[in-house]
Amino acid sequence: MTQKIYAIHENAEWSEPLFKALEALGVPYEDWFIDQGSIDLSEAPPEGIFYNRMSASSHTRSHRYAPEFTSAVLAWLEEHDRVVLNGSHALDLEINKARQYSALQKAGIRTPKTIVTTGKDQLIESAKQMETPVHYET
Template structure:
């Protein structure tokens, strides 16, 4: 049987652009939707290339245990020596921002000051140690889950004791130094097969919950669909910075093949890296303006990988 690409995911809308690109190239693939199911560990996996696109925000779509099941699947595949792209280590970083920050700092990449907390009392105690303003965010997040800006401990206390307080799915709330950008933008660097593809400026002036995918929904707000009146996502021409080499080295060290890494500059121009998305998406409108297409490039990379698989 001819080897093919197996795409592990839990969001059909986010994955459709990749399937379209694979079909355009004539690359055989199988849609492996991971939510509920079974894996017989005594069986031998099929031959092929396995691309993990599991998301940290899967629980917001009713797929609470999809990452845990995916982890078991990836361990099974890796144990049989299959070619796995964005394997278990990438998944571990995807669903655990605290581990992301520790890994980035260990690689010499600066991140904002962050305190890991479990429990409301501990969160409030930690806030007293943090310079103001500060933000909260969920440890297992995606889509900016739980991101709130506070200018005082009292404001945080009011939120924590209100019905609006969101308990993270893993119980861990991160308290983080707020980095104020001079122009209300962040920069997201996209990497395909471990190499820099392009950088995109993202306008954050309307809020923190931002996602580049055309089909994603965040309460109907902030996320690009068919209109881009404020050019929320703008791909930068000729972006060049020494941080790219650091990012590529980091991805190689952690065996991550596809990722979007986000950074922000403070008003003094200092750069802070604050997020790694190993289930990266791309904005079609921004890409059309410059003629660069992330999913098509991903499909080409997968096509090259399948050529190396022999049965």
Template sequence: MSKIYVIHENKEWTDHLIQRLEELGIPYEDWLLDSGKVDLTSVPPEGIFYNRMSASSHTRGNRFAPELTNAVLAWLEQHGRTVINGSGALQLELSKVRQYLELEKFGVKTPKTIAAVGKEELLEAAASFEGKRFITKHNRAGKGLGVQLFHSVEGLQQYLESESFEEPVDGITLIQEYIESPDASITRCEFVGGKFLYAVRVDTSEGFELCPADACTIDDLFCPVGEEAEQPAKFQIREGFTHPILEKYEQVLAANDIQIAGIEFIQDHNGEIYTYDINTNTNYNSDAEARSGQYGMLEIAKYLEGKHTQEEVLV
């Protein structure tokens, strides 16, 4: 029987989707790819395959899960299977450099960014910001990995020489201009089926590492600023949000065959929008959704159900 196959490496980030699939009575199978194998001479099962592999898998001990997923997706696509967020999506998920280049291709403004390998190269890159504040971040990241704010090249040098320096998993550190938000917030736009679903305002006043998933507020030490009971407004859905940037975002997703994603932007004091992240393993905050009455995982489950029904009809 044809099913929905959910490809991932982190059960906590998939539980909500599984619950929705069960509520709707949709047949599914959980493909946990923290380890495994793929026989390239075999034929994949019939069904819809939804890739939820995360760039931050290495922080949970699953260093090579993206590489295994890349092999599995290539196998599925070779056999003509319907893959939601396929190989193209995974390549963007694993590289902010690729994300920024794709965004700029469609006229979406991104912060000035320099990618570098090596501490001397990082210092040279920082010097080009001419006394302005800048941040570091990992190229292959997620949840704000490696994000630090600096006011000077000297400050960066001290960080690079300290034990607290985080070496990126792919070796590439980004030096990026610091965009200051007047109200210490960013906006994350969610898309399902390649179409805008809703936007959520995230309070960034406590730090850079942001993840809307409920699991991050409980167990994930790499995601310390999830929503807590005493801070109910950390995540707030922006009711009725609309902006011309959304059309460009949808164009970027369509060009890269991405059906489900969250795209984050920040506005400076002049109202200028800078887009800095495409997350193809999007998660949602249940408290914010409950207040708004909009549910991302439910919409994903319905979307997958529709794709599955289409395939059943064709078969």
């Protein structure tokens, strides 16, 4: 018996081809469109395979807190030893450019000079430290 696949995402357009392929293969699936919601952490999640497709660009589709909520969902699934493809570590890399660069460098892949900063004044000072021109607006 084929296990049900739960597709965790917030972008219907990007998920449409996946759902069509699963239907063509006769694979049972459930669409977990996560733009908002709630989970009861005292309940066990369903059995199945969970495929995380959450995007760091969710805010551009008015789903500002989808990655944060997905982080809680993934922690819940992982706590219950569910099979999760693209689990919490993948989501962490997806939403954190500094962690992406660290992982790439650890794997021997060069990355551009990067300064992590927050705040307008710090951003301007960091931009001045860059070797190539950086465009910013004040």
